Amino acid sequence: MASGVRGRPRSTSVPDLEEAAVELFLEQGYESTSIDDIARRAGISRSAFFGYVGAKSDLLWHDVDQVLGRISLADGMDRAAVVDAIAAALEPWGDRVPWMLRETAIMGTDQVLRQSVFERLEPLVARIERTLRAREGRAALHVAAALVTAAATAVVEWSQDGRARGPAADAVRRAGAALG
Structure with missing residues (x-):
């Protein structure tokens, strides 16, 4: 039996990603914020991030x-x-x-x-x-x-x-x- 989280992966929305991104941009600046940072803050994976937007600037x-x-x-x-x-x-x-x-x-x-x-x-x-x-x-x-x-x-x-x-x-x- 596999260990870890079961069930559906966490879902989010573009507004949720936008909110996470803005928080990070205000804290550390646009250039210092990575897509991984935004995905982590939103509670999703990097690959899930690209399911919502194509680039950080899209937010x-x-x-x-x-x-x-x-x-x-x-x-x-x-x-x-x-x-x-x-x-x-x-x-x-x-x-x-x-x-x-x-x-x-x-x-x-x-x-x-x-x-x-x-x-x-x-x-x-x-x-x-x-x-x-x-x-x-x-x-x-x-x-x-x-x-x-x-x-x-x-x-x-x-x-x-x-x-x-x-x-x-x-x-x-x-x-x-x-x-x-």
Whole structure:
């Protein structure tokens, strides 16, 4: 008879992994935290970790990935409708700032976020370009890039506005309106 733990292995979730990672990033910094450290803190194996996410940096993007998945676009939308679709996807955040945008200096995540932002947002630019193609023609790519940049900048600025910041969705709508 084999010894050891019996039954189902412990299960976790991406939010559980994110919480474990953030604790470790705050304690010892992003670069000094290994995947093994995060898995151990979450009570799972290294191989189980990769069943949830593909890389340590994915944990920083979890909240944003959920927003990106909620953005509902349709061919022929105009700029204002695209901005509203992005804002609507942000509504579940309310005024809660995700971990990826808080304490970045302490966690040491500034560089990895800057390096990975294009990879994360480029598929959204492509989706918006396709959505705007009928209305914007050849300018669709430039308009899409401008809308995504404005929205991302608005969210970063919103995250730094303090307790009276209001909802993230409102910040994106204001940024979109400023683009005209």
